[in-house]
Structures are given as C-alpha cells and as structure tokens.
Amino acid sequence: MSTRLSRCLKHLEAAGFFRCSHDALTPHIELLTHGSAYAQQLQQHWLRMRPLAVNLGSNSSTDALCLSRFGFVHSQLFRQHFRQLLELHPSKAKCPTLLKQQRAGETQQSQSIFQPAQSVTHLITDFFVEPHRGLEHFYNVQRESKIWWMRYSSNPSRYAIVAQAKLEKPAGCQAIDIRASFGAAGDVTVEQLSLVQLPAESEDFQLPDARTGAPLLPAVIRSVIELEPASCALLLDGCDHGREARSLLLNRVLAPYQCAIAGIQKTEQIRSVDLQDLCAHVTDVLLRAKLRLQQEGYALAANAKQLTQQLETYDRLGVPYALLLDEQQTLSNGLLQLRSRDTQLAETVHISDLPDYLLNIFRDY
Secondary structure, three states, rough: OHHHHHHHHHHHHHOOOOEOOOOOOOOOOEEEEHHHHHHHHHHHHHOOOOOEEEEEEEEOOOOOHHHHOOHHHHHHHHHHHHHOOOOOOHHOHHHHEEEEEEEEOOOOOOOOEEEEOOOEEEEEEEEEEOOHHHHHHHHHHHHHEEEEEEHHHOHHEEEEEOOOOOOOOOOOOOOEEEEEEOOOHHEEEEEEEEEOOOOOOOOOOOOOEEEOOOOEOOEEEEEEEEHHHHHHHHHHHOEEEEEOOOOOOOOOOOOOOEEEEEOOOOOOHHHHOOHHHHHHHHHHHHOOOOOOOOOOOEEOOOOOOHHHHHHHHHHHHOEEEEEEHHHHHHHOOOOOEEEEOOOOOOOEEEEHOOOHHHHHHHHOO
C-alpha cells in the first residue's frame, strides 16, 4: 500500500471512523462510531434512490447461492421474493419493475486494498426488464450508478466502469464492476452489476409487459453494494485529496455530522453562562430541524488556540459547516459566523436565520 494511502488510513483511524489491523498484508477494517454513522447515511440514500422500487427489507438467509453473481436466480430466496412481488404488490408486478433487499453476509471481494473485519451488509437491487431490451437497460443502469458514485465523491474521476471479461458467464449474461481507483495502491469495488437471463422454462417468473400486457420472461439486472467496504472507499476518497489541510472532504449530504457549534469566550478565566445558554439554544434549534450534530452538541473555546484546535477536529470529522458564536458579538447583536470546511472562509448570518439558512444549503445541494 502506498505511503499516501497509509497516511489516510491512519488519519481516519485517529479520527474514530474505523479500526484498522496492520498485522496482515491487506489491512482489515472495522467501522467505529463515526464510520458507522457515515455508512448509515449512505444506506439511507440508497433506500431513497429509485423510490418506486418494492422494498423487501432485510433477510438473513444462509444460502450462499443468494449472493452468487449469476446463480442467484436459482435460489429459493429469489423465488420467494418474486412471489412476494406478485402477492403483496400486484400493482407493481409488471415489466419493468424493481425489488430492493438487504442481506448480511461475507464479502464477495477477494482483491481489494483492504478487507472488512466483519460480515458486511449487501444492498441489493433487482431490475426486472424486457428481455429484448436487457442490454439497453444494463448500459443505462451502469451510467446511472457511476454518476451516483461520482456525485458523492471529492474526486469524481476516481470512479470507472470495469468489464469483467475474464469472469465465466452463462449464455446471455454480462457483468461489470464500478471501482474507485487509488492509483498504485489498487482499487475498491463499490458496486457490482450483472445482467442475467432467466431459464427459458421458468414460466413461474413471467410478468406482464407494462405497455401491452403480454406475458414476458424478464431479464434481471442485479446491483450489489457492500455497504461497509463502499463506505470505507468513500471515506478514503474524502481523505485522499492532496491538500495541505487534514480536512475530510465528505459530501455535505452524506456527512455524518452536518454542522458543529463553537462558542468563543471573551475571557479565558470566566465561563459565560449566557454564552453556554445560547449555544445550548442553537443546538436545540438545529436538532429540532433534524440537522445532524455531534453528540457533544457544542464546544467552548477560551482562546484563539483552542478555537483553531476545535475547528481542526471538525474538519477531520468531515463536518461541512461550523457555527461560531462570539460572546461579544453574538450576545449583543445576534450575528454569528458560518464557517465552511471546504473554503476555510466564514460568512456572517443572523441567529434568526437559523435553521432555515442551513436547511436551504443542504436542500439545494
């Protein structure tokens, strides 16, 4: 592993995103509190993507065939899910349609710059499409998925579609990986896409065409995202930016903590009760608006050095914005500073503009 990537792993480990074991040639990574919070945001965005899909929830099937790249269509779980589509969601039982599920299991990635230390969560989307348009849909899904990953990256050029030409495939099947490249250190697969043809005799899997109503035996496009490795890849992506600052450039929508609050005291010796009360009030306002804050809520800085250290901590956690409440200014006229992690610059806003000003920033992104 390159020195640059090793440095990123150490920074993320020191910030509390994950625990990394270095006793093997390939590091084994376990998500900790901040890393799990980030993975949860990625999971929520996956759930909101393609909202017309039928969400079948989580399952804990031990059938290895369920995660087979092409053999999943022969598993009992696949058949069970198809029956659920017909019986519980008849209005969506037409071609094309989508099913979503989550499944805990072992990673399917053998070649990566790191390995998960524990089992992973597979985020699975099955597209049932017209068989004669299978390839067309497959290429469209590839482009959509790649753009989705690029959108949440600090370096969109890192992501590429890699054809799995050496993979042994049944007739009519296709497979690609979407990978994040970290240069000489190697790649991380963030999503696997497979096009699978159902056996011609599988009449149980027929769906009516959404336009004509004629029965069709659909082709299936399966997307599989391993949540924990994909989260680690995005975290590394946010750390591997080449800037002098140690900021973690996480997408502001996915950042586990969207905003932080720092109170700046007028004197080092005496803690201002009024400033503490104001910080607590702003914390409550932001939490009520469902903005994500750290558990600590706010921090008080007695001098410029403490403030700098606090802002550096926020930057290492990938917090996009920090509200700076100055005891002299904010308590007298209600003005505070909104500091950006990415630009290191601050703009002045009035306390009465909270939380709407921040909500608009995240809504418009």
